[in-house]
Amino acid sequence: MAKYVFGVDVGGTTVKIGYFDLEGNIIDKWEIPTRTEDDGANIIPDIAGSIMVKMAQNDMTKEDVAGVGIGVPGPVKEDGTVLVAVNLGWGKKNPNEELGELLGVPVKTANDANVAALGEMWRGGGQGHEDVVAVTLGTGVGGGIIIGGKMVAGSNGAGGEIGHIHLEDEETEQCGCKGYGCLEQYASATGIVRLAKKKLADSSKDSILRNEEVTAKAVWDAVKDGDALAVEVAEIYGKYLGKGLAAVANVVNPEVFVVGGGVSKAGRVVIDYMEPYFQKYAFPGARNAKFVLAKLGNDAGMYGSARLVLGK
């Protein structure tokens, strides 16, 4: 009988690895460097080696291990095929097979934003719910959709790409996806800085933000201090984010949105400026969604990839 499950979160710089009991209590976690050279050919053997050593150190047999889950920064199909993972140097690759052969235990791979959502559902802000949307407000805006406790990978691995919902026809700057007017251009950390700089340029209003470097943190700190210009920026930010999440709610009608990522470190205030617009723009029947802050931080992916192995 299996007693443990491993969760792996592969980032562009480090690979986070942890192991858990089957209820999701973490027993140990550690990191190894991500060796992206040679098209990232070493990444999977490195993960295998690190897990083998940990198993040996703890007298674990293969029979003790339910499997290994992996979250990867790129689109991943249902069968574990990674279509591409630019930050790892990977083209098409199937870690389910490659790592599975090395370790001799079941391996399941999925997109990192999607497994982070699963982690937050399992042991984070979404615990107790099965219809969850995780929203990551970081350098970009990511999403992970969980329906009935299962991840929505999407037919081409693009499920949960909510950061690229088109919201603004008038946008003249281009998004990373080559589009114009994506949610991410307003609701990410860089998005709010852009909104703030625009407001500072267009307005002659006095503001704390005129005296310091404009960062996402600085904007939210200014909002908390009651800075009038920063509050105007937060309103614009909240309107875009509320509109985007309302569209998501009209599609999948989740019980809860779990809001994480760097921007959410500002706390509940991010939700407070968004929620009135969500209520305004969501279909009445879909307004039941609750908003909570993510709890697992950078460990969400590790938790979620472990959960992926255990299935529903």
Added chain:
Amino acid sequence: MAKYVFGVDVGGTTVKIGYFDLEGNIIDKWEIPTRTEDDGANIIPDIAGSIMVKMAQNDMTKEDVAGVGIGVPGPVKEDGTVLVAVNLGWGKKNPNEELGELLGVPVKTANDANVAALGEMWRGGGQGHEDVVAVTLGTGVGGGIIIGGKMVAGSNGAGGEIGHIHLEDEETEQCGCKGYGCLEQYASATGIVRLAKKKLADSSKDSILRNEEVTAKAVWDAVKDGDALAVEVAEIYGKYLGKGLAAVANVVNPEVFVVGGGVSKAGRVVIDYMEPYFQKYAFPGARNAKFVLAKLGNDAGMYGSARLVLGK
């Protein structure tokens, strides 16, 4: 061993009932009136009686019947609880229990737009696919989301309410949902008529549409005849619909959109004017979605509710 499954589609005027073999081949179908008086108290007993008679006429036992599926015009929770169905006179009600007790076979209830999607996946335009979004362009705009062959009901029965995705801040007319600028206000039959009337009023351009009653059919007929003003209307229509469906694709990344409802009777032209905008506004990874016309017409709900009983 069960050999048959019943599918029921409850509308405000008639109830459509059919029965199928377990592969989804239809054996018989018929209609009974929907008696909405007395808060629709007779509807479920009427359905039960009609099915009992059909079973007796065909020497069917309970053991021959896998179950009965019902599609209802209103929000329905996972457990079959109908929250409200205004057109039937129903408040909160659970047909799974009520009809199940009368018939002594398993009953499963879901929202009519959602089961229609399931029907189109099973035996209609989406056959062969498991990640399907059905779009109904009728008096309103409805949607049904199918992921991995299973319907997304939503935590409050509002899954697939894509007609109420907010698209237009400048809208001054109110939508049926009390919002302003919903997809449905542009992409429904009434929506395209509204767009055409606005264009006729704002433009002095000659048009076939100036000489006849402006209906959705008339607009699309004029588009097919190359009427320049009607083509401008179709472009606006296509832009709104493309933008809305792109948002849906960024959330669930389906393999296929199945386009049905009265407006779609105009045929492929409706898709042709929409698809370039879908391609423009969808996330690159989600642009793989194909667009097909629905095949089952008004029978989709009957097929889908039968499929609901059989599960995945």
